[in-house]
Amino acid sequence: MRFHVLTLFPEMIMDGLHTSILGRACEQGHISIDAVNIRDYTENKHKKVDDYPYGGGAGMLMQAQPVFDAYKAVEEKILARNKMASENFIPKMKARNQLQEKNSELEVANSENKNFTKPRVIYLTPQGSVFTQKMAEELAKEEDLVFLCGHYEGIDERVLEEIVTDYVSIGDYVLTGGELPAMVMIDAISRLVPNVLNNDVSAEFESFHDDLLEYPQYSRPEEWHDKKVPEVLLSGHHANIEKWRKEQSIIRTKERRPDLYEKWISKEENQKYLEKLNKQKAKKKSV
Numbered sequence: 001m002r003f004h005v006l007t008l009f010p011e012m013i014m015d016g017l018h019t020s021i022l023g024r025a026c027e028q029g030h031i032s033i034d035a036v037n038i039r040d041y042t043e044n045k046h047k048k049v050d051d052y053p054y055g056g057g058a059g060m061l062m063q064a065q066p067v068f069d070a071y072k073a074v075e076e077k078i079l080a081r082n083k084m085a086s087e088n089f090i091p092k093m094k095a096r097n098q099l100q101e102k103n104s105e106l107e108v109a110n111s112e113n114k115n116f117t118k119p120r121v122i123y124l125t126p127q128g129s130v131f132t133q134k135m136a137e138e139l140a141k142e143e144d145l146v147f148l149c150g151h152y153e154g155i156d157e158r159v160l161e162e163i164v165t166d167y168v169s170i171g172d173y174v175l176t177g178g179e180l181p182a183m184v185m186i187d188a189i190s191r192l193v194p195n196v197l198n199n200d201v202s203a204e205f206e207s208f209h210d211d212l213l214e215y216p217q218y219s220r221p222e223e224w225h226d227k228k229v230p231e232v233l234l235s236g237h238h239a240n241i242e243k244w245r246k247e248q249s250i251i252r253t254k255e256r257r258p259d260l261y262e263k264w265i266s267k268e269e270n271q272k273y274l275e276k277l278n279k280q281k282a283k284k285k286s287v
Contacts, residue, residue, distance in 0.1 A: 001142070001193045002032045003186050004074045004119075005179075006067065007149040008049065010035030012179045017186060025196040033186065034074075038062075041069035050152050060152040064159035071121065071146065071163045078119060078144050119144040120165045122185070124178030125154070128167030131185060133208040135168070139185075140192035147185070149178030211264040213257060215248040247277065 005013045013035040018026060025031045042049050043065060050060040120142055129135070139145060148155070148164065170181040190196050218229040232244045254261040264270050 001030070001140070001190070002078075002144045003034065003190075004078075004144065004146045005033070005035045005149065005182050005186075006038055006070050006074070006146065007035055007177075007179055007182070008038055008151055009149075009177070009179055010037045013183065016179075016183050021196065022187065022190055025190060025193070028195070030195045031190050031193055036070050036074055038066050038070045041073065042066040053153060057153070062150060062152060062155040064156035064162075067148070067155060067159045068162060071148070074146055075118065119146050121146040121148060121163050122166045122168050122182075123148045123150065123155070123160060123164045124169070124181040124185075125150065125167055126169050126172070126174055128169040130172075131168050131170045131181075131188070133188070136185070136188040137192055140189050145189070147178070147182040149182055151177045208260075211253075211260050212249040213253045213260070215245040215252065250274070 007013055013033070017023070017033050022031070022033070026033060039047050039049055042063075049066045050062050053059075053061045120139070122139075122145065124147065168181075168185065170184050175181065218233060222229050222234070230244065232240050235241070250261075250264075253264065265274065
């Protein structure tokens with residue numbers, strides 16, 4: 001998967017994302033992160049990318065031209081890469097089966113058209129839809145994602161209308177720029193790309209899986225500050241451990257994120273699960 005970030009501060013993106021798990025994933029070729037300096041595409045000799053907004057108001061506005069040209073450079077790069085991949089694919093298909101050469105070329109042409117679809121462009125803005133784990137899962141299916149990081153009072157509306165496909169916010173607050181939100185999203189999305197995590201199962205059963213928060217976790221020693229690890233986790237009984245973890249996830253979600261709990265409990269199968277669980281507890285107490 002390839003991430004392209006349109007920004008005025010490329011060093012912030014590269015320094016922040018080329019470390020730890022994501023840095024290793026980049027080295028191993030599972031993902032790639034490219035920060036494109038919007039300032040490199042301005043036609044202003046002083047490298048200026050902002051100007052006063054029409055109609056007045058406080059602050060400056062990022063101009064349309066450098067943003068658009070920076071995006072077009074990324075788009076052309078993606079198209080050139082896909083075209084090269086298609087050209088390399090054609091002779092391989094021919095060599096594999098000369099008798100089906102026409103069908104093979106048609107298949108390649110269709111594949112090429114599919115690959116030339118314009119990438120999704122995500123504009124990081126407080127006015128966008130709030131970023132969620134479900135959104136991360138959807139975006140992780142893309143081959144290329146472009147992130148547009150605004151600054152000052154925002155970006156000229158005309159270029160947003162021209163290139164942006166998704167308006168996304170990471171929360172109901174305002175930051176100085178789009179770089180931190182872009183980094184947050186790239187981190188969350190990358191974890192869902194195959195082979196980025198050493199244990200891909202961990203990405204499936206963490207907080208927000210099935211609208212529940214993650215259960216409590218414990219490590220050695222068995223007792224610390226007079227607090228012991230729950231006995232069920234030491235039992236080796238996997239079915240009981242999974243049952244305990246599910247119960248703890250439900251309790252924790254109800255206490256800490258009642259909004260998520262209400263969403264979880266609204267599903268009929270979850271109501272039945274909770275009823276069954278309560279009956280089992282009541283029966284256990286009566287014995």
